[in-house]
Amino acid sequence: MNRRTFLRGAGGVMLGLPFLESLRARDAKAGPADAPRRFIAFFMCNGVNMDRFFPATQYGALTDASFAEDRAIAPLAGYKDRLLIPRGIHMVPRGFGWDETAGDDHAKGMGCKLTAQPLVEGSQYPAGISLDQFIASKLNPPGKPALTLMVGAKVPNVRGHISYSGSEQPVTGENNPWRAYRDLVGVTDLDTEALERLTKRRQSVLDLVGPEYELLLAKRLSKADRDKLDMHFQRVRDLEVDMGNAGIVLPAERVAEIEGINPDTVSYDAEFKKIGRMQMDILALAIATGATRAATLQWGSGAFGPIFKWDGMSHLYNHHKLSHGNTEDDDSGSEVAGYEEMLFDIDRWFINEYVYLLDRLASYDEGGSSVLDNSAVVFMNELSHGKWHDFRDLPYVIAGSCGGYLKTGQYIKVTREADTVNDKDAPHNKLLTTLANAVGCTADDGGPVTNFGSFGQPGEFDDLKA
Known part of the structure; x- marks a missing residue:
């Protein structure tokens, strides 16, 4: 059995496995640097409260003081070294x-x-592929696209998309966790008998791969690998329970509830957080089991977003209105008193989800490092200062070193200008180029990627490399 493989069950069900050190030890070709590297975009819309987002300390090593309680990034203190x-x-x-x-x-x-490409007149979609x-x-594997997930409404234009398979070819994020999970475990190709077992008998996908799982346990696995498998299967079960408390099959009313999200009222959707966490569980399973090397999770749509009414928030206006501090999307209303604090609360909430x-x-675990360590998980935003639609001094946080390619534990000023709010020497296409090389992509000639996108400057951000 390959060290990164799938358990195959009745009717075509496939369940990916995490990295298993015991199986790698028997593969003479596998080495410590063999773990795959991945890219994940955690994308939020509408801008942040710039006054309270970045570290409270000077550039250099991140410390506990960098994550003071008045900073939106405070919940990340436990990950400061990564x-x-x-x-x-x-x-x-x-x-x-x-x-x-x-x-x-x-737009x-x-x-x-994720493209660093111009938008095309007419469609207003970008003229190139996304990272x-x-x-x-x-x-x-050939023909396997990146995993594209979304939380919230599917807006049918450029404001509802961040992923593109090519010029003017948007990839719409899946905002129904049930359908995303079905795709992940291969349920869409089930035969009649297997589908009956899942629906009428309320069995789990774990039941359908049971025989192969028993064969795997019969191998000489270390205690660490057995514990890892236990955790992995428990995660699958927990996810299934969260999605309807009935195996991997959601009750009809739950399916209708999720599939029936109305884009016009998604701002009031009380399921925003619950669906988001389901999507993150699915994303983590997909990345850890090798189902994909790249994924995006998009929270809401540009110039839109929910009205936050949970986790201590009780806002009256949606995220976009608050980003402008106005009661109307077009700024024709009145100022929302205290909107800066509301934006801070939203930023902090998203960081907690991150x-x-x-x-x-x-x-x-992947043999001395984790899936996180072998990934670049990038918190990114549509804008910096939402009120001014500012494209400068963008808020980025990168978690994971992508297998040691990136520096970690650092707060780094990449522009040479004194003021970070500038458009001179640090275009974001250089970050995309850096990330493309970090995960191991090559150009058509077999060399490193030298310039991702058609705008900006060639090269990487060398200051971010280990």
């Missing part, structure tokens, strides 16, 4: 109409973020 926080990056094509391209600042903030799909085309994903990835 974080890289770059500062001074601006998006290309630039906003404010400074670069000739279709689309307004929101550019969504469509250009996640580029990585998948290079590193996934930590949830990091916890999941860090729990998978």
